[in-house]
Amino acid sequence: MSAQTFLLPDLGEGLTEAEVVRWLVAVGDEVVVDAPIAEVETAKSIVVLPSPYAGVVAELHGAEGSTIDVGKPLITIDLQPVSVGPAGISATPSLSADSATSASGSTAGEAYREEEKAGSGNVLIGYGTPEGAASGRRRRPRARANGHAVGTLVEQRPREARNASPVTGAGSAASTEDRPRVPLVISPLVRRIARDAGVDLRALTGSGAGGLILRRDVEAAIAARSTVAAPAAPAVEETTSGAAGVVDARTGLPELRRTGMSGFRKAVAATLSRSRAEIPEATTWVDVDATALVELRESLRTATDAGPGLLALMGRFVVAGLRKYPELNGLVDGDDLVQYDGVNLGLAAQTERGLLVPAVPNAHTLTTRELDAEIRRLTEAARAGWLTAHELSSGTFTLNNYGSFGVDGSAAIINHPQVAILGVGRIIDRPWVVDGELAIRKLTQLSLVFDHRVCDGGTAAGFLRFVADAFENPTSAFADL
Template sequence: MTQVFRLPDLGEGLTEATIIEWHVAEGDHVTIDQEVVTVETAKAAVEVPCPYAGVVTSLHTAAGEELAVGAPLITIAALADGEAYRTEEQAGSTSPERPLVGYGASEAPRRARRRRAAAAEEGATPAPESAPEPEPASQSAIKVISPLVRKLVEDARIDLASITPTGEGGVIRRADVEAAVADRGQPSPTAPATTPAAPRATSTDAPADQRIPLTGVRRAIAQKLSTSRREIPDATTWVDADATELLATKDALKAARPQDAIGILALLARITVAGLRAFPELNSSVEGHEIVQHGRINLGFAAQSPRGLVVPVVHDAHAMTTAELAAALRSLTEAAREGTVTPAQLTGGTFTLNNYGVFGVDGSTPIINHPEAAMLGIGRIIDKPWAHEGAVALRKVTQLSFTFDHRVCDGGTAGGFLRYVADCVEQPAVLLAGL
């Protein structure tokens, strides 16, 4: 008897996903709630657990292809004992109308992750019922989890020992194989089918153009930014600020309350929330012919992920202490870095804080994160000569930039908000006046 597992409803109104990486191959044995594939939606990359156990008889699509919710994903053949798959009551419907039971909440997927992590630490490829193919002695300790990655290595004829792993625990991922192939000057075995442009007449062998489809998160970002540019009449204003006292405050908090680990980003988030309370017009969005001023402050912030820049959201930031803000920012930053941030953590923002100073730049005129109405940017903090107490001194200076939707406010409001933020950066004690 076989069971067809279809791409489940991943929530947040998502209707499709792109297959990023298979964790099983045809012929592999799988257990209930084992994560079998990583997919990328318009919100994030997620690992999908299978509600059936048995032998994989068919993978219905290849890595790099897009699949609609409800489309066949994988077929599992039951084992002879009749207990290899859940009943409909246990597994829940896999139709597009109902989300996969256990997705994101069950302990079983976490157990599966721990099993694979333990296997990875031992240098083994986890397979519950079947042993992996024998490897050369020189490669027996190389950490590779995905059967797909193993196949890519075989197709490219690359020595595993020559590949630099970037995965957690030293695991070799698909991107590592592609990088190794690129270094050798060979076509990537996983690259999607490309349509090279017609060769130009040239005396040199120039590399051919490649066409890379916009899928998943990148497509969602492209659509959102295009909508923002098309619909929002934005304007930007900026000011330099002396951040010496802000850094001193951070150091004082670190010494007094090291357990809270309050950094510069958390202090800037605290200042931003206070600024939005003073200028609530900026915690808004435009819906049709109405300006909606949001009662809650859901603070988004830019963070790097394996698939590019994402904007996790600290929900109800207005109700948090500075220590709570710091903890939330750390948690979301770590999730973004590991690629485990969820769709719910990427939605619902009302204002965005962009710390582009981490890239070593001073200023920026960012595109507003539609449908929000404004974005505050923080440049790098560097030593600069500055007029201080009647003399020129070397101070820690940063540039603050503020991009806003001119439909929700005029320049006076925008300038007032930015000046308030700059005053708090220069004299953090200003925040006490609002407590």
């Protein structure tokens, strides 16, 4: 029996390392080709790695929470023939819902399979997973750029969608009832918080749809436990004693805590630093009367159809503006200024992991209703941790609705290598002069930050004014789109 060591693969986007979030196998477990072996976190997303070998796990090269460089050993497998289940995923037991639980299946393996049904993240493919296998995984429709398919990740479907078909077979119900309760958790961050705090997820009842355990459920359990333990260990004393030995020389104050940056925060810091270091940015802004835009939004709402949201309407006008002023829809490549024939509209989304900017591919080809559906899908995927690396890196321009945080304006940092970002402040009632008369109108502020290398102020002002005019006269603007 020979052994093969699987090196951490290049996960794309120039990433050089990944953190082991969770091992899905243990030493001694049997695996087959494409069996999930580890969940890792890159700076871009959470990825489940499949095994390229069939055999018995001999060694895991790194503990959970450790960082492994690309090209370094991840797992060693002793090669041997292993029977393949009907799903082509595991010899013990199959992921098929109507299969009886095999006696050789470990509790850890069963737990993973149940959690995978709930949608644990993005799965790296390319090791032979058959299309339409009984594992329940489906290939994500690949985004297309200029007619060419791109992307190499598939999305795990939520439990509700994957368990839609009826379960058949006499032994199925009994085997399902005998299985240990596996918590329904999608977010790797939620699992990590629970693990670090010693919270047993199996004891929690999720407040999300279908019993989904959310971050607030874990934090409530931690808070409840802390309240019980408070008399024995006051929080103030713990904080003081924990930092008593470390005093900052500059301020003379004790450090409250010191934590290392995660791979995600490192990537964010590197991108923002590079943006500020390389891009000679300039900012221009304008106050806009969005009363007609809000009224149009309300007119599209019916008893049975919520209609496109405000962000979709804004995005539609932004896309139209970029088609008119393509200088802002490109990048700087050395001495070349590149403009794209199409728009992948990036949308800033605040999540538990931090600020993410997924992109709606080919937004210029979508209707307003289709754009709204994509925005909602991407927002949900961002918060659940289902975004692919392609969705997080393919944007050509970013729309940032920071008004949702209750602020009026911001000079945002351009999302490198893009060359512009448009921010939208909160929409609020304010006095405004209309036809020489003072009136109460719904005002917002648009703020455009742009790379001065790609255009001068006239072009930036023209784009900003185009979008502002569309906000103020949306019906007229739609007539020209």
